Each structure stands twice: as structure tokens, then as C-alpha cells.
Amino acid sequence: xxxxxxxxxxxxxxxxxxxxxxxxxxxxxxxxxxxxxxxxxxxxxxxxxxxxxxxxxxxxxxxxxxxxxxxxxxxxxxxxxxxxxxxxxxxxxxxxxxxxxxxxxxxxxxxxxxxxxxxxxxxxxxxxxxxxxxxxxxxxxxxxxxxxxxxxxxxxxxxxxxxxxxxxxxxxxxxxxxxxxxxxxxxxxxxxxxxxxxxxxxxxxxxxxxxxxxxxxxxxxxxxxxxxxxxxxxxxxxxxxxxxxxxxxxxxxxxxxxxxxxxxxxxxxxxxxxxxxxxxxxxxxxxxxxxxxxxxxxxxxxxxxxxxxxxxxxxxxxxxxxxxxxxxxxxxxxxxxxxxxxxxxxxxxxxxxxxxxxxxxxxxxxxxxxxxxxxxxxxxxxxxxxxxxxxxxxxxxxxxxxxxxxxxxxxxxxxxxxxxxxxxxxxxxxxxxxxxxxxxxxxxxxxxxxxxxxxxxxxxxxxxxxxxxxxxxxxxxxxxxxxxxxxxxxxxxxxxxxxxx
Numbered sequence: 410x411x412x413x414x415x416x417x418x419x420x421x422x423x424x425x426x427x428x429x430x431x432x433x434x435x436x437x438x439x440x441x442x443x444x445x446x447x448x449x450x451x452x453x454x455x456x457x458x459x460x461x462x463x464x465x466x467x468x469x470x471x472x473x474x475x476x477x478x479x480x481x482x483x484x485x486x487x488x489x490x491x492x493x494x495x496x497x498x499x500x501x502x503x504x505x506x507x508x509x510x511x512x513x514x515x516x517x518x519x520x521x522x523x524x525x526x527x528x529x530x531x532x533x534x535x536x537x538x539x540x541x542x543x544x545x546x547x548x549x550x551x552x553x554x555x556x557x558x559x560x561x562x563x564x565x566x567x568x569x570x571x572x573x574x575x576x577x578x579x580x581x582x583x584x585x586x587x588x589x590x591x592x593x594x595x596x597x598x599x600x601x602x603x604x605x606x607x608x609x610x611x612x613x614x615x616x617x618x619x620x621x622x623x624x625x626x627x628x629x630x631x632x633x634x635x636x637x638x639x640x641x642x643x644x645x646x647x648x649x650x651x652x653x654x655x656x657x658x659x660x661x662x663x664x665x666x667x668x669x670x671x672x673x674x675x676x677x678x679x680x681x682x683x684x685x686x687x688x689x690x691x692x693x694x695x696x697x698x699x700x701x702x703x704x705x706x707x708x709x710x711x712x713x714x715x716x717x718x719x720x721x722x723x724x725x726x727x728x729x730x731x732x733x734x735x736x737x738x739x740x741x742x743x744x745x746x747x748x749x750x751x752x753x754x755x756x757x758x759x760x761x762x763x764x765x766x767x768x769x770x771x772x773x774x775x776x777x778x779x780x781x782x783x784x785x786x787x788x789x790x791x792x793x794x795x796x797x798x799x800x801x802x803x804x805x806x807x808x809x810x811x812x813x814x815x816x817x818x819x820x821x822x823x824x825x826x827x828x829x830x831x832x833x834x835x836x837x838x839x840x841x842x843x844x845x846x847x848x849x850x851x852x853x854x855x856x857x858x859x860x861x862x863x864x865x866x867x868x869x870x871x872x873x874x875x876x877x878x879x880x881x882x883x884x885x886x887x888x889x890x891x892x893x894x895x896x897x898x899x900x901x902x903x904x905x906x907x908x909x910x
Contacts, residue, residue: 634732
């Protein structure tokens with residue numbers, strides 16, 4: 410409307426009236442004449458661009474106040490969509506069809522593939538336009554978004570460790586034991602939980618340990634000085650494959666002893682999903698290796714208390730074993746995703762600049778990060794004594810957190826009652842692993858190697874293959890399943906990431 414009005418004023422000034430009339434108007438109203446010559450700038454239209462992520466629970470745009478506020482704050486018209494399932498396939502279809510989203514999320518290997526195909530915009534030249542990201546991210550974090558030294562994605566900031574052994578503290582009291590501090594004491598606890606009727610029902614219907622597959626023993630592998638099977642460790646600046654580490658054989662012998670003593674859930678290798686947790690809260694087992702969020706949230710405590718009011722599940726400190734005091738593993742290359750931009754954006758500077766402004770805005774520090782973390786003040790949270798108090802959590806907000814957040818701070822704010830559990834898990838000593846930095850080498854079938862590993866390790870644990878054949882097992886991994894190629898690739902990738910010198 411403003412532009413139309415200005416153009417009308419210019420036309421009337423050039424019309425059929427006398428020249429004296431024009432001069433009079435000009436001298437009497439110099440400001441009006443200037444306005445006629447220089448119309449008031451037209452307000453910029455909101456910049457449109459598209460974002461595509463995977464996930465469920467995203468409300469429609471008219472019911473998404475976070476999206477509405479982002480658009481308002483940044484004068485943009487963002488089309489934000491989420492795929493509840495088959496995200497990778499849907500993204501591939503869009504890219505293959507020549508209509509990639511402007512912003513999308515990738516995992517490691519697709520990032521490498523798309524960067525080599527020229528689909529992704531190199532972001533290194535634009536980092537200065539995202540000062541929050543430059544301030545918040547370390548070089549090591551950004552390395553997770555680099556391919557051949559070039560930055561093609563902004564990695565989402567990592568989660569924090571959350572898994573520990575959990576044990577039935579009330580059962581400990583019932584069998585007259587203290588909390589175990591060593592692997593030997595842990596074994597004695599599992600025996601007592603199996604044989605000494607810890608629930609007092611007069612039946613031999615409990616097991617010491619339950620879990621899902623080999624991960625159930627994570628806190629034991631680490632206590633013996635090795636990571637869970639299939640991981641890459643760095644020892645003396647050399648890549649070591651955990652499955653073939655010397656400590657693995659000793660750890661397997663200990664676990665096999667527990668299985669032989671029948672203190673382990675016989676279905677531990679078959680359990681899937683939350684089956685182990687279900688067994689635990691029903692009182693069928695007294696220990697399991699789980700995330701604090703699986704056992705410690707208020708709703709979960711209420712759930713198992715409703716089954717047995719006396720039940721008390723507590724986190725167990727890292728066990729000390731031959732390998733030291735260590736609680737499982739933590740992958741240093743772990744990221745929930747990588748934020749990539751379509752290379753086509755470089756042809757539209759206005760759109761590109763708006764996307765960069767948006768990514769900067771939703772990253773620490775500032776109100777944009779607060780918005781995508783917690784939602785709308787007064788609706789989803791309030792501020793008391795300078796601290797955010799969540800009142801009505803906008804759980805879908807995680808979909809808007811493309812670059813994520815300071816995880817421990819966020820979790821402690823969202824789950825204040827569970828803050829001690831979070832802190833405990835985060836501060837546990839762990840073995841560092843680097844699998845998420847490493848791509849599979851060409852010419853191998855990863856699934857075949859993984860299947861063989863799992864099958865043979867299970868045999869060792871259950872005694873159907875003697876541990877005296879462990880060296881033969883390693884030889885088969887090397888010769889038949891090409892393990893040296895994996896190690897060569899790991900060395901290459903970890904050097905490129907700056908992890909290995």
C-alpha cells in the first residue's frame with residue numbers, strides 16, 4: 410500500500426498543471442517534494458524457506474506457537490515439517506527429485522555421500538554469520554560435520570551420559586549386603602538376589618541381573634578395561650578394537666561365570682525394547698544397566714511403587730575391577746544429528762542469510778535458544794529468581810532444537826526432581842570410544858561381521874564355545890571379516906577428525 414501511494418504522488422507531480430504551480434508546491438512543501446522523489450521503503454516481506462526433520466508430535470503450524478514466534482522474531486515464513494517415519498527415505502526422494510529442503514538433518518554417512526554429490530552447501534565460509542555457533546562450538550564438535558576438512562553440516566550438540574547399573578536397594582537390605590563396589594562384590598550380590606529370596610515371597614523366582622543383549626554387561630566390560638564389543642578405543646594413540654582387546658577374554662570369562670551360576674536372566678540375549686525394564690519393576694530381577702530416564706523419573710518411580718511400595722531402585726557407582734573403576738562407555742563422536750543446508754541456497758543470498766540468522770538464533774546464548782528449548786514464557790514456563798521453571802512442557806519443542814542445547818542444564822531444568830540422578834550419571838568415569846567418527850570401509854558387509862561377533866560372543870558367554878578358542882575367533886574376524894580394513898578406516902577417520910595424532 411505504501412509503495413502504491415508513493416507512485417501516485419510522483420505521477421501527479423508530472424501532470425498537466427502549470428510550471429508555476431509546481432514551483433509553488435515545491436517551495437512551500439520541500440518535505441512533500443522529497444517524499445515524492447524518494448518513496449518510503451516498502452516493508453520487507455517475510456523470507457520463505459523450508460526445514461525438514463524426522464520425528465513425531467509436531468503440531469500443525471496454526472497450533473505451533475514456537476514456530477509462530479520464530480517467524481515473528483526473524484521476519485520469516487519457515488515451512489517446518491517433520492516425518493514421523495521413514496525420514497531418510499523421504500529425504501532421499503526429495504533430493505533425488507531435485508527439490509531438497511533448504512535445511513535438513515543427516516547422519517554421518519549420508520552427509521559424506523551428499524557432500525561428494527554436490528548436494529550440500531559448504532558452511533565454513535559462513536561461520537562468521539553465526540556468532541553463537543562459533544562461540545558455543547569447539548573445533549572438535551565441528552569436526553563431526555566435516556568431510557575431507559570442509560564443514561558441510563553443523564552437528565547437533567551431544568547428549569550426556571545417562572546409563573549406569575541400577576539395583577534394588579531394598580533387596581540389598583533384605584539379604585544383608587552393602588552396595589557392591591567391586592566386580593567380586595557385584596557377583597556376590599547377584600548370587601544373593603537369585604538364591605536368598607530377596608523379595609521374601611518364599612519362592613525362588615528372582616534373578617540377579619537382567620538386560621537387553623551384550624549391552625547389559627557394559628558396566629562389567631569397562632571394569633575389566635575394555636569397551637562393549639564392536640567399539641573403537643584409543644590406547645597409546647593407537648586404534649584398538651574392543652572385541653579383540655586382551656581384556657575382552659577376561660571380561661567374557663567373568664560374565665560366563667555369572668551365567669553358569671544362573672544369576673542372569675536366561676532371556677537376557679533375547680530381551681528387546683523395554684522387556685528388561687518390565688521384568689525389573691515387576692520384581693523378577695534386582696539389577697540392570699539402564700539410563701536414568703528409564704528408571705528414575707517421578708512417573709516411573711510411581712509405577713514401580715504401585716507394584717511394590719517397598720521397592721527402591723538406586724543408581725550404582727562404577728564398579729572397580731581389573732581395568733579400574735569405570736562405568737560403561739561414552740562415544741566422543743556422538744551427536745543426535747547434523748544440520749545441513751542445500752547448496753542451492755547460494756543462488757539466493759536473501760534466503761541463505763535468513764537461514765544462517767535462524768540457525769544462529771536457536772543456538773546459545775539468547776532468547777531463541779530459550780524459545781526452542783522451553784516454549785512460550787507464561788504458557789510453557791515462568792522465570793523465578795532468574796531461573797526457568799517449566800510449568801507446561803512443550804514436549805514437541807525438541808523437534809525445533811536443530812542444534813540442540815546444553816544438555817545437562819536443559820535436563821536439570823526440565824526434570825528438577827531428577828537433577829541428582831542426572832548429575833550422578835554424567836559424572837561417572839567411562840571408557841571413551843569413537844565409533845561415531847568412523848565410516849565402514851568399502852568392500853565389506855558390516856552386518857555379517859556384527860552377526861558373527863554377536864553369535865560367537867554369546868557362545869562364549871553361555872559356554873557353548875570354550876574361551877580357549879578366543880584366539881581362533883579373533884583370527885576369523887581378521888581373515889574372513891576383514892577387521893584390519895575397519896581399523897585402517899578408523900585410523901584414517903580419527904586422524905581426519907583430529908582425535909588421533
